[in-house]
Amino acid sequence: MxxxxxxxxxxxxxxxxxxxxxxxxxxxxxxxxxxxxxxxxxxxxxxxxxxxxxxSQLVADRQGPDFQFPPGSPFEDLFRDFMERNGQGKGGDQNAPKKHRATAxxxxxxxxxxxxxxxxxxxxxxxxxxxxxxxxxxxxxxxxxxxxxxxxxxxxxxxxxxxxxxxxxxxxxxxxxxxxxxxxxxxxxxxxxxxxxxxxxxxxxxxxxxxxxxxxxxxxxxxxxxxxxxxxxxxxxxxxxxxxxxxxxxxxxxxxxxxxxxxxxxxxxxxxxGRPRRGWLGVHIQTVTDDIADSVGLDEAYGAMVAGVTKDGPAEKAGIQQGDVILRFDGKKVESMRRLPRIVAETKIGKSVDVELWRDGKKKDVTVDLGELKEDQVAENDSGDQQEQATPEASSEATIDALGLKVANIDDELRQRFNLTADTEGVVVTDVDTASFSAEKGVRPGDIILEASHQSVTNIDEVQKAVKSAQDDGKRTILMLIETSAGPRYFGLTLDKKDK
CATH class of the missing domain: 2.40.10.120 (Thrombin, subunit H)
Incomplete structure (x- = not known):
C-alpha cells in the first residue's frame, strides 16, 4: 500500500x-x-x-521555511539565492507550489x-x-x-x-x-x-x-x-x-x-x-440499551431504535414511526443496532420486506418496499415530522428530583441563553444534577425534551405528569426523546437520583 x-x-x-x-x-x-x-x-x-x-500521484512539496529575514539582514541575500536556486523567486511565482510524484x-x-x-x-x-x-x-x-x-x-x-x-x-x-x-x-x-x-x-x-x-x-x-x-x-x-x-x-x-x-x-x-448499489430504509437508528429496553417493555435489549424517519422514505411510507424498535428485518433478527445497516444494504433494491417492530408494548408487522441508498442520503439527519405544538402561555421552571433535572418552558431569555432558534419547541433542560443518572447518560443543559413516554411535550406540566405516571406504574425508567447538540436521541432515564 x-x-x-x-x-x-x-x-x-x-x-x-x-x-x-x-x-x-x-x-x-x-x-x-x-x-x-x-x-x-x-x-x-x-x-x-x-x-x-x-x-503514484502528484503531491505538493513543502514550501521552504515558514519565516523571513528582516530587510537589511546579512542573511537576506543568502536566503534569496537559495530560493532562486530551487526555482522560486526571480522569474517565477514564489507562492506557486512545486510538486513531486509520490509512490506507494x-x-x-x-x-x-x-x-x-x-x-x-x-x-x-x-x-x-x-x-x-x-x-x-x-x-x-x-x-x-x-x-x-x-x-x-x-x-x-x-x-x-x-x-x-x-x-x-x-x-x-x-x-x-x-x-x-x-x-x-x-x-x-x-x-x-x-x-x-x-x-x-x-x-x-x-x-x-x-x-x-x-x-x-x-x-x-x-x-x-x-x-x-x-x-x-x-x-x-x-x-x-x-x-x-x-x-x-x-x-x-x-x-x-x-x-x-x-x-x-x-x-x-x-x-x-461501476459502483455498489445498496438497499435504503430511510431511518436514523440508535442502540437499544438496557434502560431503553426496560422503559419500552422489552424483555431483552436487542434491535434498533428508530430515532428519526426520513420524510417520504420507504420506512415512512410503510408506517414505521419514530420510537419504534426494529426487531427483525426480512426474517433476520436484529441482534444489535449496528447489524441493521448491513442487513438493509445487502437486501435487494425494490424488494417488499417484512419488518417486525416493537411499538406500545407489543409486536407489530409492516411491509416495506426497499429503496436504493444514494450518497446524499448517507449524511441526512432528518429527525422525522415535527408535530404542530402550541407555544407555552407562560414561562416557568421546575425541578424533577426523580431525574435530577431542572426544566423550563422556552421563552425569549432561554432562547438567547442556549442559542435556540425561534421555532424551537419543547421543554428545555436548564440544569442537570451531576450526581444523577441523567448526567451519566449524557443529558446536558440546553437539551430539549421533545417526548416523554412516547407523548409529545410542550411544557413542564406535561413532563411532570409523564414522570409521575411512570412512577405510579412502578416503572424503573422513563423513555424520553431529547434533542441534543448531535441531534434527537432516545434516553432511558432512571427514575431515581444516584447516591452522592
Whole structure:
C-alpha cells in the first residue's frame, strides 16, 4: 500500500490505533481440522494469483521555511539565492507550489482469467497511476473500475496477453473461530509473502465504517499487505486483509480482514454498475440499551431504535414511526443496532420486506418496499415530522428530583441563553444534577425534551405528569426523546437520583 497512516479520530486507545495497511483474516471450512503438516502445496498453487500494486500521484512539496529575514539582514541575500536556486523567486511565482510524484505499494488478488483484480480502496485512493506486478514480475497498467469507501473495497482491471491464474471466493460466514487461515501479500514491498495463523474472532466492529463486520486473525500482517487475500484451508478467499491493531505500526498478531460475504457482493455490483448499489430504509437508528429496553417493555435489549424517519422514505411510507424498535428485518433478527445497516444494504433494491417492530408494548408487522441508498442520503439527519405544538402561555421552571433535572418552558431569555432558534419547541433542560443518572447518560443543559413516554411535550406540566405516571406504574425508567447538540436521541432515564 502507499503508506501507513493513523487517524486520530479512530483511536482505540491512547496508544493503540487501527492502521490501514494490512491485515489477516481467518476463515474455515465447514468442519474443524487439525493443523496442516505444511502450507507449501497451497501456497505454491495460490501465489501466482496474488499481485503487487503500485500507485503514484502528484503531491505538493513543502514550501521552504515558514519565516523571513528582516530587510537589511546579512542573511537576506543568502536566503534569496537559495530560493532562486530551487526555482522560486526571480522569474517565477514564489507562492506557486512545486510538486513531486509520490509512490506507494499494496497487494491485490486476481479473480478472473481476463484480469479483474480486487484490492482495498485505501490502497488506490487518490492515485492517478496504478500498476500491477504479477507473480512472474510482469508489470501491467491497471484501470480503476470502481471503488467503495464504506467497505474499503476497490476493483481494478488489467489487459493481459494471456489468461491469468485466479482465485475463487469462499464463504466467510462458515469460518469458525480457531480455524487455520493463510494470508499472502506484499509487506514492505518485499513481494509475495506467505503467513499463516488462525481466526481469532468474528464480527469485529473497529469503527472504520457503517458496515464493519471484520474477521480478526493472528496471521502476521504488515505494511503493504493491504488488499491481499486471506484464504481458508480449501484455498478460497474468505477475506481481504485491511487493517491491524498496533502500537507501533508493525504486526502484533491482531489483524482484520473484510469478510468475503461483504466483499464479493460489493465487487460484483462494481463490476456491473461501476459502483455498489445498496438497499435504503430511510431511518436514523440508535442502540437499544438496557434502560431503553426496560422503559419500552422489552424483555431483552436487542434491535434498533428508530430515532428519526426520513420524510417520504420507504420506512415512512410503510408506517414505521419514530420510537419504534426494529426487531427483525426480512426474517433476520436484529441482534444489535449496528447489524441493521448491513442487513438493509445487502437486501435487494425494490424488494417488499417484512419488518417486525416493537411499538406500545407489543409486536407489530409492516411491509416495506426497499429503496436504493444514494450518497446524499448517507449524511441526512432528518429527525422525522415535527408535530404542530402550541407555544407555552407562560414561562416557568421546575425541578424533577426523580431525574435530577431542572426544566423550563422556552421563552425569549432561554432562547438567547442556549442559542435556540425561534421555532424551537419543547421543554428545555436548564440544569442537570451531576450526581444523577441523567448526567451519566449524557443529558446536558440546553437539551430539549421533545417526548416523554412516547407523548409529545410542550411544557413542564406535561413532563411532570409523564414522570409521575411512570412512577405510579412502578416503572424503573422513563423513555424520553431529547434533542441534543448531535441531534434527537432516545434516553432511558432512571427514575431515581444516584447516591452522592
Amino acid at each position: 502507499r503508506k501507513a497512516f493513523y487517524n486520530p479520530a479512530r483511536k482505540l486507545s491512547a496508544a493503540l490505533v487501527i492502521v490501514l495497511f494490512g491485515v489477516t483474516s481467518i476463515a474455515q471450512s465447514a468442519y474443524a481440522r487439525s493443523a496442516p503438516d505444511s502450507f507449501a502445496d497451497m501456497a505454491e498453487r495460490l501465489l501466482p494469483a496474488v499481485v503487487n500494486i503500485s500507485t 505499494l499494496g497487494s491485490g488478488f486476481i479473480i478472473s482469467a481476463d484480469g479483474y483484480i480486487v484490492t482495498n480502496n485505501h490502497v488506490i485512493d487518490g492515485a492517478d497511476e496504478i500498476s500491477v506486478t504479477l507473480h512472474d514480475n510482469e508489470t501491467l497498467p491497471a484501470k480503476l473500475i470502481g471503488r467503495d469507501a464504506k467497505t474499503d473495497v476497490a476493483l481494478l482491471k488489467v489487459e493481459p496477453k494471456k489468461d491469468l491464474p485466479f482465485v475463487k471466493w469462499g464463504d466467510s460466514d462458515k469460518a469458525r473461530v480457531g480455524e487455520w487461515a493463510m494470508a499472502i501479500g506484499n509487506p514492505f514491498g518485499l513481494g509475495g509473502t506467505v503467513t499463516a495463523g488462525i481466526i481469532s474472532a468474528r464480527n469485529r466492529d473497529i469503527n472504520q465504517g457503517p458496515y464493519d463486520d471484520f474477521i480478526q486473525t493472528d496471521a502476521s500482517i504488515n505494511r503493504g499487505n493491504s488488499g491481499g487475500p486471506l484464504f481458508n484451508m480449501d484455498g478460497d478467499v474468505i477475506g481481504i486483509n485491511s487493517a491491524i491493531y498496533s502500537p507501533s505500526g508493525g504486526s502484533v498478531g491482531i489483524g482484520f480482514a473484510i469478510p468475503s460475504a461483504i466483499a464479493e457482493s460489493v465487487v460484483e455490483q462494481i463490476k456491473e454498475y
